[in-house]
Amino acid sequence: HVPGRKDSIGVALVGLGYYATELLAPALQLTKHCHLAGIATGSPGKIPAWQQRHGIPDRNIYSYDDFDRIADNPAIDAVYIVTPNDLHKPLTLRAAAAGKHVWCEKPMAMNAVEAEAMVDACRRNKVQLTIGYRLQHDPLTRRLIAMARERPYGSLLKLRADAGFHAYDDVDPANKPWRLLPQHGGGAMFDMGVYALNAARYASGREPIAVSARQEIRRPHLFQGVDETMRFTLEFADGLVAECTTSFGENLNLLRADCERGWYELSPFQTYDGLKGRTSDGILLAGNGTAPYQQALQMDNDALALLRGTAPLVPGEEGVRDMRVVDAVHASARAGGLRIV
Ligand code: NDP
The missing domain is CATH 3.30.360.10 (Dihydrodipicolinate Reductase; domain 2)
Structure with a gap:
């Protein structure tokens, strides 16, 4: 650990359904280079269990309405979008505008035009975009x-x-x-x-x-x-x-x-x-x-790319193709x- 230098990426999971709950959150307990820092959910009823299980402070909890406030939260470096597919693009654009790196689930978007807009938005905002091809x-x-x-x-x-x-x-x-x-x-x-x-x-x-x-x-x-x-x-x-x-x-x-x-x-x-x-x-x-080793590898690789400033293994362009x-x-x-x- 180098004082003053970040050695773990704070991740916010967006959309607390099956994949986030059963695979990604458990994987984030195995990762070495990133950790679960926050959540965004449209279901307030899910919040207490997540806070209890993962020790997430109130200030790192978002709804889809107040999600843009994430821009002011230094504890969150990357947003992982795990919602239905039609929300991948709008949430990616909002996360990028908030200056957060974006990890987005497959399929990247509804079509190539949306996918290209996501790559452009991340490039413009100087954040990385990766796709969850575990x-x-x-x-x-x-x-x-x-x-x-x-x-x-x-x-x-x-x-x-x-x-x-x-x-x-x-x-x-x-x-x-x-x-x-x-x-x-x-x-x-x-x-x-x-x-x-x-x-x-x-x-x-x-x-x-x-x-x-x-x-x-x-x-x-x-x-x-x-x-x-x-x-x-x-x-x-x-x-x-x-x-x-x-x-x-x-x-x-x-x-x-x-x-x-x-x-x-x-x-x-x-x-x-x-x-x-x-x-x-x-x-x-x-x-x-053993599951969720793929998800842990994926998120650690993506986190290392951010910490080292190198190109990610599965960038947004891969999803566009x-x-x-x-x-x-x-x-x-x-x-x-x-x-x-
Ligand atoms: P789920 O339906 O189980 O969960 C999706 C979550 O998104 C919901 O629980 C909800 O969370 C949130 N959400 C926001 N708006 C809506 C809406 N209008 N309708 C339903 N849910 C909404 O889906 P999965 O977790 O199975 O899949 C989510 C994404 O992950 C998909 O893009 C899918 O393709 C991908 N996936 C990838 C896998 C992989 O192996 N890479 C495996 C499984 C899924 P909340 O209540 O917190 O807002």
Whole structure:
């Protein structure tokens, strides 16, 4: 510890739902370079338990109405936005204007235009913006990313990335959760599709140039204006193709690379722990760590980038690239045809 120099980033969690409560707050008890300093919530009833569990002083507690006051709070360096997807952009803009660094959950925004506005606002206000792609911080995922460069089985020929789960059978159509509502950024593509898409990009180390997509709806009483299952194909400049599926109706968790001289795959590739896979010559690819280790790694990496003034591993621009593809997926699913990214 150097006197006068900050050695831990104070984080305020914004939106105290499932992910903030069950994963991020516990992860912030494991982190070395950041700590839970504050909260912002629209539910006053949640405050006492959070204060008690995490020792958060009254002065570090915000509602969405008085959130901009955070500008005057030196205990909070970074704001972590964990709300429904439609609020990612407005809250990022407010946090950036308050001079706070922004960590924002996936999907970054509702579309690429919003995502670009978020990057611009953070740049203008000289704060860092990172996206909560926890897997990119996971050691086994990083090994896969390295394999895209090292090509141990020769050139990539084909990728498959599938991410989904079966849920929502019990939902009352008159009272749907935000993940099923278009105005909040609902649908499988926004929620799980970005895992498949992001994985196709990091497993290839390349950017897709064209996209085609098709959506399927088996429960039309639940899925109105949002996708239940989306099948999309990403085409890369050198002929590489990634076939991807995302779904709220099927359990899917596979990332597979077929190469000239063999293959490798992770299944599951996007769980909180227990990542596992193998190669065509029988090598076991096993992750280690118990949830919430990914979230702790992610936040420590992001905190270190702030403390050292270095570039973050998963900057806002990474989210923008995904949102451009998501826009193309939605356009192709709506009107058909191949879309240029
Ligand atoms: P939840 O619905 O469980 O929680 C969202 C929270 O946002 C609510 O509890 C609420 O907190 C706040 N909120 C503010 N406005 C609204 C509104 N109009 N409707 C509902 N909630 C509102 O969602 P999750 O925690 O599962 O997801 C939040 C974000 O995190 C999403 O963007 C999601 O994609 C992402 N996520 C990422 C994961 C990952 O692995 N990286 C895993 C899970 C989610 P309050 O009452 O405190 O205001």
